[in-house]
Structure formats: C-alpha cells, structure tokens
Amino acid sequence: MKDGFAHFDRRLERLEDRRAALEEGSRLELDDTGLMKLMPSGTRRRQIGRAMPVRAMLIIAGVLLTFKGFLLYQLGFAKYSAKVAAMADGDMMDRLGAKVMQIEPVTLWVYNAISFIVG
Structure with a gap:
C-alpha cells in the first residue's frame, strides 16, 4: 500500500x-x-530570458544617447562641459552621472545630425 x-x-x-x-x-x-x-x-523561456533584456538594453542605450545629443545641442559645448565637470566634483552618484554624460563619438554624431536637420 x-x-x-x-x-x-x-x-x-x-x-x-x-x-x-x-x-x-x-x-x-x-x-x-x-x-x-x-x-x-522551452522557446518562451529562451525568448524572455535572452531577447527581451538585450532589446531593452539597446533601446535604453539609444534613448540615452539621443537625449545626450539633444542636450548637447540645446546647451552648447561650453555649458554642457561645465555641467559635466561640476557633476564630476560631486558625490559618488554625481561622478557616475558625469561618466555616463561624457561626450563620446555617438553623442557627437547625434549632435551633428540634429544641427544638420535643424540648421
């Protein structure tokens, strides 16, 4: 039994x-x-586990880089660099933000594209 x-x-x-x-x-x-x-x-597990985070990270990176390009266009090089330098002198989170907001080639490319379109 x-x-x-x-x-x-x-x-x-x-x-x-x-x-x-x-x-x-x-x-x-x-x-x-x-x-x-x-x-x-098991395809659903593979789709959710692999494709979504990569796609989400790419979208977030694209939005961040586009935002940085617009911000650089709006403020100008001198004012943008001054704000990033002021962030670099702050606490740990400000320093991290300054690292993220530094001007890199993709931001310059977005800036040039915006200035070409806007004139």
Whole structure:
C-alpha cells in the first residue's frame, strides 16, 4: 500500500513538471499513430530570458544617447562641459552621472545630425 502511494506521488510530480514545461512553450508533434501531442519546447523561456533584456538594453542605450545629443545641442559645448565637470566634483552618484554624460563619438554624431536637420 505504501509503495502505491509513492508511485502515485512520483507520477504527480512528473505531471506537474510536464505542465510547467508546457507553460514555458510548446509545439504540436504527430506520433507514429497520427496522434497530436503537445511537446515542451522551452522557446518562451529562451525568448524572455535572452531577447527581451538585450532589446531593452539597446533601446535604453539609444534613448540615452539621443537625449545626450539633444542636450548637447540645446546647451552648447561650453555649458554642457561645465555641467559635466561640476557633476564630476560631486558625490559618488554625481561622478557616475558625469561618466555616463561624457561626450563620446555617438553623442557627437547625434549632435551633428540634429544641427544638420535643424540648421
């Protein structure tokens, strides 16, 4: 009797594991008899785990670089550099912000594109 419960518990664990795997992504496959079966593919875990953070980081970096270019265009080189230098003299977060807000080639490219478009 006790062995029967252990077998039943193992079967329940396998079913729960399969259900969790199917929730992560599944595909339909035909077996030899023509019966369609749901097979776990794990694609949802791969999509969420890999593609989304990379895409999100690229979007954030693009927005930040565009913002820096607009800010540089609006303030001008002298005032922008003075503000970044003032941030570099502050506490740890200000120094980190100064590192991020430094003028680099992509910011200059955005600045040149904006000044070309605006005139």
